[in-house]
Amino acid sequence: xxxxKPKLSRIAETLGVSVATVSNALSGKGRVSPELVERIRAxxxxxxxxxxxxxxxxxxxxxxxxxxxxxDIANPLFPQIAQAIEHAAASAGYGVLIADSRGETAMQTEAxxxxxxxxxxxxxxxxxxxxxxxxxxxxxxxxxxxxxxGNTVAADHWEGGRQMGGHLRxxxxxxxxxxxxxxxxxxxNDRIGGxxxxxxxxxxxxxLWIEKLEAAGGAGCPLGLVExxxxxxxxxATLSDLIALRALTELQGAGIAxxxxxxxxxxxxxxxxxxxxxxLTTMRMDMETVAEIAVAALVDTIEAERRGGEEQKIxxxxxxxxxxxxxxxxxxxxxxxxxxGLSQARNRxxxxxxx
Amino acid sequence: xxxxKPKLSRIAETLGVSVATVSNALSGKGRVSPELVERIRAxxxxxxxxxxxxxxxxxxxxxxxxxxxxxDIANPLFPQIAQAIEHAAASAGYGVLIADSRGETAMQTEAxxxxxxxxxxxxxxxxxxxxxxxxxxxxxxxxxxxxxxGNTVAADHWEGGRQMGGHLRxxxxxxxxxxxxxxxxxxxNDRIGGxxxxxxxxxxxxxLWIEKLEAAGGAGCPLGLVExxxxxxxxxATLSDLIALRALTELQGAGIAxxxxxxxxxxxxxxxxxxxxxxLTTMRMDMETVAEIAVAALVDTIEAERRGGEEQKIxxxxxxxxxxxxxxxxxxxxxxxxxxGLSQARNRxxxxxxx
DNA sequence: TGAAGGTGATTAATCGTTTAATCCGCCTAG
DNA sequence: CTAGGCGGATTAAACGATTAATCACCTTCA
Numbered sequence: 001x002x003x004x005k006p007k008l009s010r011i012a013e014t015l016g017v018s019v020a021t022v023s024n025a026l027s028g029k030g031r032v033s034p035e036l037v038e039r040i041r042a043x044x045x046x047x048x049x050x051x052x053x054x055x056x057x058x059x060x061x062x063x064x065x066x067x068x069x070x071x072d073i074a075n076p077l078f079p080q081i082a083q084a085i086e087h088a089a090a091s092a093g094y095g096v097l098i099a100d101s102r103g104e105t106a107m108q109t110e111a112x113x114x115x116x117x118x119x120x121x122x123x124x125x126x127x128x129x130x131x132x133x134x135x136x137x138x139x140x141x142x143x144x145x146x147x148x149x150g151n152t153v154a155a156d157h158w159e160g161g162r163q164m165g166g167h168l169r170x171x172x173x174x175x176x177x178x179x180x181x182x183x184x185x186x187x188x189n190d191r192i193g194g195x196x197x198x199x200x201x202x203x204x205x206x207x208l209w210i211e212k213l214e215a216a217g218g219a220g221c222p223l224g225l226v227e228x229x230x231x232x233x234x235x236x237a238t239l240s241d242l243i244a245l246r247a248l249t250e251l252q253g254a255g256i257a258x259x260x261x262x263x264x265x266x267x268x269x270x271x272x273x274x275x276x277x278x279x280l281t282t283m284r285m286d287m288e289t290v291a292e293i294a295v296a297a298l299v300d301t302i303e304a305e306r307r308g309g310e311e312q313k314i315x316x317x318x319x320x321x322x323x324x325x326x327x328x329x330x331x332x333x334x335x336x337x338x339x340x341g342l343s344q345a346r347n348r349x350x351x352x353x354x355x
Numbered sequence: 356x357x358x359x360k361p362k363l364s365r366i367a368e369t370l371g372v373s374v375a376t377v378s379n380a381l382s383g384k385g386r387v388s389p390e391l392v393e394r395i396r397a398x399x400x401x402x403x404x405x406x407x408x409x410x411x412x413x414x415x416x417x418x419x420x421x422x423x424x425x426x427d428i429a430n431p432l433f434p435q436i437a438q439a440i441e442h443a444a445a446s447a448g449y450g451v452l453i454a455d456s457r458g459e460t461a462m463q464t465e466a467x468x469x470x471x472x473x474x475x476x477x478x479x480x481x482x483x484x485x486x487x488x489x490x491x492x493x494x495x496x497x498x499x500x501x502x503x504x505g506n507t508v509a510a511d512h513w514e515g516g517r518q519m520g521g522h523l524r525x526x527x528x529x530x531x532x533x534x535x536x537x538x539x540x541x542x543x544n545d546r547i548g549g550x551x552x553x554x555x556x557x558x559x560x561x562x563l564w565i566e567k568l569e570a571a572g573g574a575g576c577p578l579g580l581v582e583x584x585x586x587x588x589x590x591x592a593t594l595s596d597l598i599a600l601r602a603l604t605e606l607q608g609a610g611i612a613x614x615x616x617x618x619x620x621x622x623x624x625x626x627x628x629x630x631x632x633x634x635l636t637t638m639r640m641d642m643e644t645v646a647e648i649a650v651a652a653l654v655d656t657i658e659a660e661r662r663g664g665e666e667q668k669i670x671x672x673x674x675x676x677x678x679x680x681x682x683x684x685x686x687x688x689x690x691x692x693x694x695x696g697l698s699q700a701r702n703r704x705x706x707x708x709x710x
Numbered sequence: 711t712g713a714a715g716g717t718g719a720t721t722a723a724t725c726g727t728t729t730a731a732t733c734c735g736c737c738t739a740g
Numbered sequence: 741c742t743a744g745g746c747g748g749a750t751t752a753a754a755c756g757a758t759t760a761a762t763c764a765c766c767t768t769c770a
Contacts, residue, residue: 006760007756008757008758009756009757010764016718018720018721019720020720020721020722021718021719024758024759026720027760030719030759031719032719033719050472052474053473053757054416054757055474055725055757056413057408057409057413057757058407058409058410058724058726058756058758059757062690064473065452065473073438074434074438075434076431078433078435078437079428079430082453082455083455083457086453086455087457095469095473096452097451097452098423111752114445114450115450118408118420119407119408120408136485140428148637194449194723198477220630220634222727231610234741242627245600245627245631246630246631246632248604249603249604249607252604252607252608257610259607272600272627275600276602276604277577277601277604277605277607277608277609278604284767299713314391316409322506323454362725362726362727363727363728372749373751375727375749376748377727378728379751384728384729386746386749391748391749406727407725409726410726411728412727412755413725413726413757415727423749524751
């Protein structure tokens with residue numbers, strides 16, 4: 001009664017055949033008679049055989065692990081991405097090793113290095129804004145923005161912005177405040193562009209960048225939304241749900257009713273978007289699909305590399321066939337028809353209190 | 356000019372010594388003369404030698420990878436945990452493989468199985484409420500609640516609750532509404548217990564469980580906070596920042612001023628807590644320390660197992676010396692002195708609008 | 711009848727590292 | 741003068757799987 005983990009040789013001697021035959025049978029590669037394959041399969045299952053990743057990795061040179069590099073794990077979008085990538089990778093038979101660059105650009109390179117040392121077969125990278133991925137000695141799938149050179153796959157942020165813009169336009173909003181985090185982000189620029197396009201030429205927009213605001217006013221400083229509303233803004237279209245939340249509470253805290261006085265919209269459909277009051281109108285990206293495409297592209301490249309050998313060394317980002325994944329407009333209660341104005345909104349607030 | 360990755364043998368033949376000597380020199384194990392060690396180190400660096408994880412793993416039987424199992428990656432606390440664990444693991448020279456059970460209890464077992472097949476040396480598990488970890492054939496560190504049997508390390512949720520309760524008591528709150536997600540969670544029960552203790556015997560509390568509310572009213576249903584406030588509640592102490600956010604917006608949306616009319620407190624100091632208006636008063640847990648202890652316990656067990664061999668097989672959860680990590684009260688602006696009452700709060704709201 | 715071809719299996723090398731066992735001088739103590 | 745000890749290196753055997761090369765045997769056709 002040997003308790004140690006069964007290996008190929010155990011199966012082999014149990015059946016009185018060679019390890020090579022067992023290996024062939026299990027992988028379906030060589031020539032093994034059907035009935036022997038069946039017997040080998042059976043005893044393998046019976047013995048609870050699990051192939052050693054290390055042994056296989058050493059021989060084949062591939063580890064069956066993908067790396068996941070994100071600009072900042074603390075990002076609230078991370079759970080969605082990680083979950084989707086992990087799922088897609090697991091379906092393809094790969095594990096996922098995480099690497100955190102803790103928000104620092106310099107550490108991204110180091111994090112990538114650690115992954116490579118660990119022998120990942122490929123990696124999916126959500127690059128820090130503006131960072132170029134160069135020194136990867138393995139296939140890389142980049143998830144950023146369709147307008148980023150070298151991008152592999154991404155949601156169609158521009159089109160998402162256009163949809164949201166259209167939604168606001170239909171509600172009658174002509175004076176819209178746009179709030180993003182940083183203009184250095186391709187994703188945010190795409191969204192802004194789409195937003196403006198969707199709002200149409202009749203609309204007047206102003207753009208606020210949190211990064212600049214906080215450089216002056218400190219982290220978490222007020223956005224000064226009350227004055228903006230007073231000066232005629234009827235909708236605040238933000239480039240992320242975190243900013244939307246910030247705007248929503250700042251407005252509500254000042255007694256301004258959302259959406260009666262001002263509409264607020266976000267992006268990404270983060271965890272809290274559905275439970276706050278009013279529920280946030282936002283754009284959801286299909287991370288499942290994005291992740292599937294990214295992982296598929298990676299796996300394809302890895303397979304090709306394995307077969308092709310040294311002939312075609314594909315370094316740098318791999319590119320997929322369908323780079324743009326559509327986004328979905330999620331209409332909740334933070335957006336409404338424009339034009340009620342501030343005074344009416346104040347009445348409503350009082351009314352609710354009095355009711 | 357051989358472009359392929361340098362291995363031990365390359366260094367060996369470059370210097371005219373044996374691979375064993377190179378290995379010994381690099382790992383500092385055997386007996387190698389100091390100057391030879393130096394020369395080997397030098398050429399290793401020069402050649403850009405990186406040890407093959409696969410080769411080492413095969414020989415030593417350890418992969419240098421830790422698994423991370425969470426009840427639900429979509430949980431907003433996940434980024435904090437993942438980041439802390441990844442950091443602690445990286446410092447100890449380990450990689451982190453993630454496993455997602457997508458919120459389903461059944462998949463947790465399967466996820467753990469996948470990690471083991473991948474050959475992780477140990478894993479840290481944040482168990483789904485009430486789940487027992489049994490079938491792990493490797494060291495496991497459990498992060499749950501100090502009151503959970505088999506727990507390895509956790510923040511001191513009870514003491515955190517007591518601190519928060521004390522904070523509210525000092526502000527004069529005697530009628531407090533407690534809101535949690537599910538009574539099945541040890542963590543939440545600890546927090547509730549501490550909260551009640553901190554509030555003291557003079558306080559009257561009522562407890563709401565979101566899970567039950569939503570079972571009746573559907574996901575994202577209103578919490579009915581307005582009536583509670585009207586019936587005399589001056590503070591809402593929630594067991595997580597997500598619930599706090601939900602309470603905050605529900606109250607603000609109804610025109611009730613926070614903290615003037617009602618105080619709201621949370622737990623965990625999640626990403627948005629500092630940027631909403633008013634900033635959330637919350638309890639921050641020192642995930643860095645928790646992660647360090649968990650990883651250290653794991654690494655210790657792995658090391659001991661390596662040296663001790665088969666003698667002392669430590670299956671099941673490992674336990675550490677310092678199981679309770681203190682939490683830190685973060686006072687922002689969502690809590691204030693009790694007693695201003697609802698009417699005054701309404702005045703303030705109007706005042707802000709008129710200013 | 712013998713060569714060619716095919717099928718089902720085995721042999722043995724290999725991946726890169728670790729490590730127990732061994733070996734060779736040389737110095738020292740008995 | 742020799743046995744013993746020790747520092748400093750080498751040899752060689754794993755670890756567990758994959759796979760190219762080989763082999764034995766059987767069929768088939770010239």
